[in-house]
Amino acid sequence: MIKWKQNTIFKPVACFLILCLSLFIFPTKITYAENPPSAAADSVVLLDATTGEILYSRNMNTAYPPASTTKVMTALLTLENCDLDEIVTIPEKAVGIEGSKIWILKDEDITVRNLLLALMLESANDCAVALAIHVGGSEEAFVKMMNDKAKELGLKNTNFENPHGLYNNKHKTSAYDLAQIMREAVKYPEFVKISTTVSAKVPGTTQVPKGHPLWNKNKLVQGGNLHYKYIESGKTGYTTQSQHSYVASAQKDGQRLIVALVHDEIKNYFYDAIELFNYGFDNYKLEKIYSAGETITTYEDEGISMPLIAKDDVYMTLKKDSSAKPELTLADIDKNSVYIYGDEVTTGTAKIGKSTVDITLLAGDEYFPPTAKINKTYVEKTTAETQSTPQYPVYPFVITVLIIIMLIVITRIIQIKKKSRKKNIFWD
Template sequence: MSARAVTLLAALLAAFALAAPAAAPAQQRPDISAPSAIVIEASTGDVVFERKADEKRLIASTTKLMTALIALEGVALDDTLTVSPYNAAPAESVANLRAGERMRVADLLRALLLASANDAATTLANGISGSVPAFVREMNARAKELGLRNTSYDNPVGLDGPRNRSTARDLVRLALVLRRDDFFRETVNRPRAALQSGARKRTVLNRNRLVRDHAFVDGVKTGRTQQAGYVLVGSATRKGVTVLSAVLGEPGEAARDADTLALLRYGLGRYRRTTLVERNEVLREADLKYRDEQVDLVAAESVQRVLRRGERAQVRVLGAPAEIEGPTAAGARVGTVEVRVRGRTVARTPLITAAAVEEASLSERLSEVLSRPASLLLVALLLACTVSLVLLRRRVVQRAGGVR
């Protein structure tokens, strides 16, 4: 091989090396101490990591997630409830609400979700269902409706009880449902909140310190009792990817927080949000009938999805016409763009015309018709027949003249 060829080959190899994407560093599975744990990706429900995720355990104040759901679904945020009497034990979390004072449901929920206030939970239960036992029946019925088969409740507060149990998997599934609510998402992502009751104001702090200390952590709820240990349902969002975690039975707050951070970071590192189809992206062309022109066929909307790192999606165009006849408006639907991931359709958007197609003129129609090979052959045959008829007529005329 010549020196010039060797140099060219080396340059090409270098170019390919620069162009090739760097391999993503392999992530080690999180080393955690929680006896029961899980982390999932929110948009797909993919389980990224789990450990005894279906083991029933005491769940402490993460019970209040269902209390919040019943309240969000059952009453308006601007409704006002009367605070119920509540005799708290020394170790219980309360917002120091006074029996008889009036407070909006929105503020009761902030006290419930941030300060984990048992007096707020009891007030919501009595105000919505008339009594705590009736409210607990609603909690259990809603858990059944949601398919939380390993979840049951004894109270709206989270105190230890023989039936007040759930699993890591059920807790993140419940958190997924709650995250559909804007008020819930905004509340659990706040480091603190101000509560108003008449002229009295209070400030409550979020017991989930991870929300205060880490910008990417955006929820959800802590819990702790002597029997349950430390519990935390967490959530985090980065670059359009959201993951949810749960750890149960932790020995302390430091272990609970460290394990939650490890799970959230592990989940976020394994996914990416990407644009699979751009709005107005040209995906096909169609010929214009009667003209030697084309019109672009484009996606009506962008399609974004969360994918596992290294995973690819398949984009298919369905029903696109090979030819379009005017008049057709710009943006007319002519097909469908389908996006599939792991063999499953995850999104569809219309395929539309990028520009209007005017109706063809008479001359364009005639020109197109005459340009076809069959038309040319027919014209030639007609011309030949015409010439033959003219010649035949002349012969007839000449013979008739000779007879005279």
């Protein structure tokens, strides 16, 4: 028997072995922080870009001046309206604008692509104005386009006064609205490619033979200690009055998250963004709950029995440990309408916990109201054609066969006449 007092060295060793053995026999489950990290900005949001699900927010609808994060909207409108290889002749109004710039000169010819690189990497205000005038015809017209786009996206706390973000007390947006603009921009692969470019150079022109070197100011893209391997876009912003802002998108295992941080007094947004991204990826998953074309339920009511199929793929953002199945609620259908396979019938709402998603549902079979006066045979034929793989039209095929038969007959007649002539010649 070991005597602890006489062999004091064995006591800590034995305790360590017992602890290791207990961990092996009773393994602990690794869990992630359930509470999101705090962030320095006054308006904050973390959302899933696919579903729009908000994973964390604080004052997300409070509007502040966003500084150069404005340029995400400028880039979005440029991508919507321009070819990247278009040539922009720099207007005088874009030259020498205050704030960050790459010192473009009047009448320089620069492609849209290179102006976007300067816009996103160097946050060039002069390039923002050049693009605005090129796209909108004037800076004022472009600003109207920006506000029209904000309304189209359903943004309620945003107003733009310029394409670059220099301070204006009427120029404001919220973290939620800024995240929605980024959510739209990252749908363009070229935007992601430009945003993750570490460095580039605008080729030389007659006015500037050496060109314009560019360096990305987004530290999550750079290779230093703040590099974030899942980052796919990001834009910083700062003026003295606006304070600091940052919006970024990251993608991991097919799940895209967006962070927006507006009105940060201490410039902690790089660290806050990384912590928020990690919190989102560690605690949430993007899950496909229905596939397009999948029969997900049957509508049963007053003698109606109609299979309903999903029009599109349906996703939900769920907690990592969630295994719950969706509860589906259906809107009523119009019982006085005729439906054939593939017709849009109604909508539904799938719910898991607090998460909900709306679904468009199509007819998986035909339906005739009892009072409907319609050629049922025609509808059945149409339904069958809709469900089957498209075939070549019948009439061209029949015509082709008839032409071949006629050619064969004509050829045969000609052969018979030739033989007949030869025979007559022989007997003569």
